[in-house]
Amino acid sequence: MFVALAPMEGVVDAIMRDLLTSVGGIDQCTTEFVRVTDREIPDHVFHKYCPELLSGGKTPSGVPVYVQLLGGKPEWLAVNALRAYELGAPGIDLNFGCPAKTVNRHDGGATLLKNPHRLFDVVFAVRQAVPPECPVTAKVRLGFADKTLAIEIAQAVDQAEASRLTIHARTRAEGYQPPAHWEYIGLMREAVQVPVVANGDIWNAKDYDLCVRASGCPDVALGRPLIAFPDLARVLKAHLFNEPYTPLHWSDIQDRLLIPFLDRCSRGRHSGFALNRGKQWLRQLARQYSSAQSVFERAKRVNSLEDFRQILLANSTDQLS
Template identity: 45%
Template sequence: MEGLLDHPLRETLTRVGGIDRCVSEFIRVTGTLLPERAFTRVVPELLQGGRTRAGTPVRAQLLGSDEACLADNAARLASLGPAGIDLNFGCPAKVVNRHGGGAMLLQDPELVHRIVAAVRRAVPAHMPVSAKMRLGFNDDTRAEDCAQAIEAAGADELVVHARTKVHGYKPPAYWERVADIRAVVRLPMVANGEIWTVEDARRCREVSGCQSLMLGRGMVSDPGLALAIRGGAGIAWSALLPLMLDFWAHVSRRVEPRHRAGRLKQWLNYLRRTYPEAQAAYDAVRTLNDPRQVAAAVFGEAAARIDIPAPRRRAWAEARERDEEVPA
């Protein structure tokens, strides 16, 4: 979930609990061997043993279409110690698909096989290599072919988002097609798509036959969803609010000031699906752009105690003066 479920949100959601592991947002590979900082910028957990502060393992995800270049980057990434490497065959974004990445690759099972095989060969045998795919691009006629190609190439696990690229994120998710894929491959599978509630999780498991589930927007909207699926009580707004303040502290240290308000409003927009308090907070900040005003409206006086290190403030100011990309 590029631009949303990044490091600060992973840190927060894994502290709530119930999550076995995370997969990072994708790292785009486009013909060059990336420097180590390109990986640690997207996956800072690589600097802390490949885990969030709560101890949850994080797999780093790569996206691209050049098998040799992906293999080279996977080898470098593996040397940094992620909990595994995931390959993206599911992104529906037009700009990604236009450059031959993400779900576009599902039109060519042979290329999918070559990519997975090349990465598997490049990565130490003990390190898991997984893949995430949609049911297809224009339709789902090659779903089984792609899954079999991924299995034959040596992947350790397959996540299936139960929609095609054309479906986008429109409900429903076609969990029954995940069951069809399970019938033709033997590698461990994970079902994904339209899991917003405990009841959705129950039905997805029943229809797909997968006991393992990947949560995306449902977890962002309801941070206690994983706990609730495991039989727990979820998390109340009063308990979530301090974790949100911690999220805001991470955002304040990593995100340039003019973009901070949008990050908090973006999450509140999802949270209001579950919490009436989030709806009230979103209404209060919807038209605000000053991060201090937004934080004060949501967190009150506690927001003022968050301090941004002086070197980071100077780096932002210098980057703006040079009209360069603001450092993370």
């Protein structure tokens, strides 16, 4: 079973990758997308998005971090993919799934799903540019406005010799609204040779079982569910292999992850950045932990990072008393 931490723009940065991979169960990470236009990306930009390049392309826990590129120009994606590899990227991921209107208007992300031959051109150009030992992976959706091109999308990536294909179980038009159509992942998987990874609405072990049954994919990429449930990867692996595992308690999440996250986000930045990121994560954690919901209700209106930290620390003390 392979579990990837799915990239999430504005959420899964190097700090988040470090903390989540420290929990265990995650086999691979991917950066937030690096936008490619018609020029070479400076090295410092790659290092901004993927500081792990300076330490072997892995998180401190040893989990590889692929650099994700987004754009519509095969030749420039190829040039920049090679440079990312030269800087130490253990793999290159290509974003054909971003549903953001601004990104799509500028010929990036899910807009390429309208023309599967463009997916082939991009993946093939990047595959030819980097050495054979460098994995080239792709992330797609079921289609743009509808699912009529789902099979062609998967086949285009496969024929371009991608190393792995992650499929989000919705179209661009469906965004992130439930339900996830895992059965379409199964149809796409059956039409290709490339290994397929399922993505979309796998929040717990029951969801995982339903997804595997519908898609035939034991390998998954987890985005929002891992943010809300930081040891979900370990829970799923223990479930699959029938091994004992006790999930982390809220006190563990708060003390080992959330408070250190605040501290690290505040280094060298305005305190408002750390405050907003802390609230953002706490709100997601409230989906899984009832204690997080009560803390969020007390903390959501505070305007001071120190006040926010004190609420967390007070809650931690309450749980110990």
